[in-house]
Structures are given as C-alpha cells and as structure tokens.
Amino acid sequence: MDKKMFFGEYGGQFVPETLIPALDELEFWYNKLKKDDKFKAELDTLLRSYAGRPTPVYKAENLSRELGCELYLKREDLMHTGAHKVNNTLGQALVTKYMGKNRVIAETGAGQHGVASATAAALFGMECTVFMGEVDARRQEPNVKRMELLGAEVVRVQDGQRTLKDATNAALREWVASVETTHYIIGSIVGPYPFPEMVAYFQSVIGIEANAQCKELGFDPDCVVACVGGGSNAIGIFQGFLDNQKIEIFGVEAGGVSDKDGEHARTIGMGKPGILHGAFSYLVQTPQFQVADVHSISAGLDYPGIGPAHAALNDSGRVKYGYVRDDEALNAFKMLTRKEGIIPALESSHALAYVIENKEQFKGKKVLVNLSGRGDKDMAAILERGLI
C-alpha cells in the first residue's frame, strides 16, 4: 500500500476494484498535467478571462468596527457561477479533455458544484449528469434550473436522507457503470486518491492569491477562517498560510440545531475515523458503524464525512475545528447582507458566524475569512421560510 495515497493515516482508495484502472489513469494524467506548461497556461487563462480570477481581498470596514477586529473577506463569491467550486470543475474538465473522455458526472449538495460542473461541461462540449438529493433539489431549486438550462441532466436521488451523501453514492454507482467513457468530477477534497490531492491542488489558487494580496496590502493575517463541508474551499485558502506557523487557522463545521444525533454535521467534532466514499477519515457514525444522519441548514455542509487532509490537520493540531449552529449562521448571513451589502452563501455564513460568535477571541486581530460563495441560491428558501 502506497504512502502517497494518505495524509497522515487518512485517505486511501476504498472503492470497488472496477474503478482502480480509472483511478490510476487519472493519477497519471493529473501528475503529468500539473507539470505541463501548456495545460497550466490554458487553465490559468480560463480562470482569469472566463471565471473571474483573481478575486479580491476586501476589508469589511463596517463589520470590522462592529466586531472590533480587522475583517478581510476573500471574495470567492464573485467567481463565475457564484462559488469557489468552479476553480475545481474547470481544472477537472480540462483534465477530462486531455484524457479523451467526453462525459462528466458530478454529485452536488448546494448545487454550486453541480452548476460549476454543468458550466464547464457546456464550455467544453461535454455531456453532463448531476446527481442531487431530492431534499437538496428542493431547498436549492434555483440551482436545479440553472443546471438544466446549461444542458445537464439532473438526477434527483431518492435514497437515504436524500442529501449530499446519497447523491455521492449515486454518482459512484454511475461511475462504476460508465468509467470507460466518463470522468467523475468530485466536488470536494473527498473520495479516493488522487481526488483529495487533485481537488486541493485546483483550489490552492485561493490561498496562493490571498497570501500575495495580503502581503501587497502590507500584512500577514493573524487568523484564517473557512467553513468545512467536504473541505475544498477551506483547504484552498489554508494552503496559502499553513507554512506560516504564526497564523492561526480555523475550520468551521455545521453545528445544525444541537449536538443530538441527527441534528448536526460536526464530522470532526462528533465523529470518529471511518470509511466513506473512498477514503478513511472522520465520519459521523452510529455505535453500530452505520453512517449517521446529519443535519445542517446549509446543503453544502450537510455531509457526514470530511476530506482526509482535514482529519490529518486536526490530529496534528495545526488547524482548529470549531462549529456554529444554524441560527448563528443565519445571523451572520443577515449581518453581512445588511452591513456590507454582500449576500453570502449559507455555507460561507458559517465561517463568518464563527468570527462573530467568538469576537472576543479575535479582538484586534487581522482576520481573513474565505467567503466561499454567494447567497442567491439560498434566498428563495430563506424568504419562503421567513428565516430572517
């Protein structure tokens, strides 16, 4: 068993034997392309001229005053399609093109990864099928319509809790059946090797950019904060700052409504190591080793697993993983909207809420929050339910 598949003790390739040749093929192409100048230039051009990179680092003066810290936002919400997800889907779609495959599939929770995959597929002229849990399809309806407009087929998954985990199961099943012609664009740093490494690579642009932008503004942040579902936006920004041990780094999990079984999605906080969707990592599970039901108001964080890189960063202590509850995230959503005129995604609202709820701890510090996405997709559900 090869060390390269692991982050510390986490990771691996826990998948059906049928997928092994495809994972090897993917590893081969990924390793080749990440050193290939032509590929890198092509991706860089796309990220700039098509997707809107670089995204700014914005100093939120009004909120800073309110919280007593210097709050900076890395504006991934300004990316084409509305979230950081497109950094990854453009990268993987380009890899798909080099591999000579012409169909992609994806799972999606909030619908952001599904939209970003459908967008990349439209751009590259590829067929695209997106798997989405029925519950998520309902709470993120605008994104279902966007995917369909973009030409993707959206499969509403009816199994289990009908959320992101079940969508991922469905996508894995479809991949086993179509692996010879189809690439599976996994949407976070989860799944079997080489996905966690590859997705982290494509998202590293967030942190590399943010680090340079802060330096240009004349500082290093004291703290970096990001929300963690599977963990891709978080690992994206963290990679720019992990080496600087003076910088405190925080990952924020979805605390749902309480710590009772089925009422949170605190994978690191409440889970223990286990195997889901191809990787060994923290997992919210029952005493009988079944994957437990989870809950979050935000579809993108409503997932019982987490990328193996975060499991390792937790165990080493380099990153501190905390949580906020649904209502705290909603409060942050409202504050950013009213004080700064920025409507954030509910996922990203968790990162901001962590700073708000722990403002004493952040007092006087320069705090960089990854604003991973915008809230258009959430507005209908929030207004409909009278949540603010």
Add this chain to the structure above:
Amino acid sequence: MRGFYIVGGYPDREQFKKCLNAVAAAGFEFIEVGIPFSEPVADGPVIASAIHEAVMNGVDIEAIMSDVREMKQKSPSIKATVMTYANIIHGYGEKKFSDDFGDILSGVIIPDLPTRMHSWMTDKGLSIPIIPFVTPVSRDEDIEAVKDTKAPFVYYISIMGVTGSDKKGAVNNKADIAKKLTSKPVVTGFGIRTKEDAERALNATGGFVIGTEVVKRQKDFSEFCKYIEQFR
C-alpha cells in the same frame, strides 16, 4: 462452486435464518451473508433497498453471526463468507472480527476494498482471507497481484456496474487468466439470474453467485426455496 448472497437479518431474524438454512440444507457449496451497511455503493436498487430496510430496523452483527454459527454447526461442509463494506469491519475491529468469527468464515468479501488496499486491513489484524476481485477491466498486473490469495475462490465481477444490473456480461479472458494464475475456482457474480446464466458461468469459470434474484425473494420463503431449487 454454487453460492447465494442473502442480506443478514433481513427481513427479520427468523426469516433470515430460514433462508440461510435452506441454502445450506440444499447442498450448495457456499453462502455469502451480507452485513448491512447504510451506504451500499456497489449495490443496485434491489439489494440497496433491502439493506436500507435492514439498517432502519437496526443491524445486529452478533445476532447475524450467531445465526451463521448455528447454521455451520448443522451443515459444516458449506463454506460461509461475509459480504460487507470496509467501515463495518474496521468499526468492529479487524482483529476482533477475526477472533470472533474466523473459525466459521472461509472468507470476507469487501466490495470497497480493492486488492491494493488489502494490507490496510490485514496490517490491522484481519486474518480471515479476503476474497479478491477480478473485473473486465483488470490489467495483467491487477490479476498478478491476487496470485497468492489464500481465499477459497476469486470473485469475478462480470459486468461494469452494480449488483442487479441488466447489462450483458463482458466476454473476455480475465476470468481464465485468474483461474490459471491462482489455481482457485473463479466465481462469477453480478448479473446471474437464470439457470442458463448459472450454467454458463459454471462452465466458463467454475462457479457463480446469485444475489439480486434471491434477495428479491427473501421475504417469501416458499418463493425463495422454489427459486434456489432449480440450481441444485
């Protein structure tokens, strides 16, 4: 080698025991007992929904295994195997699973543990032989890697897909290569439904296992018996 897969504890303990003992009493060579896991990613709709039902009702590993032990006492010649996902065995403990059930199991079938990951579990103390998979897309080196398997057979997944798929089995020589290399029987699984399918598999690779078609009948004991009878 003729074998059947049934879902442990499904639809309830009594009915499961009856089905388990029926397979053994009918004189088939092996049985594959599924320990249900909430995320059955290698399974199609029929088995997945049986598993979900079982998980909702609560999965009791000790109870399932004690029924297998009882069955083995009555029919010692049948080979018993367990089919379950990696998280169940890891959660239970690789070593504890081996200590508790190694004496009654000839092998474990773990659909999300490919050959290259076997050592991850054996290093943690799994000493029951892991039944290796060969697939239509296995490369020479993949088959070579199972050469020294201690398992009683090699499992040939004949189609690209999940259990219960109605795709046609792949026609290539991967199973033959595996058979020659390991000098073990090769059992063809996935997509075997009829007596003709089963005979073809017996002739081609030396064995078959049927899952979806029996799980479909696990709730109706007389249908279950009628179905497996035709393979005697």
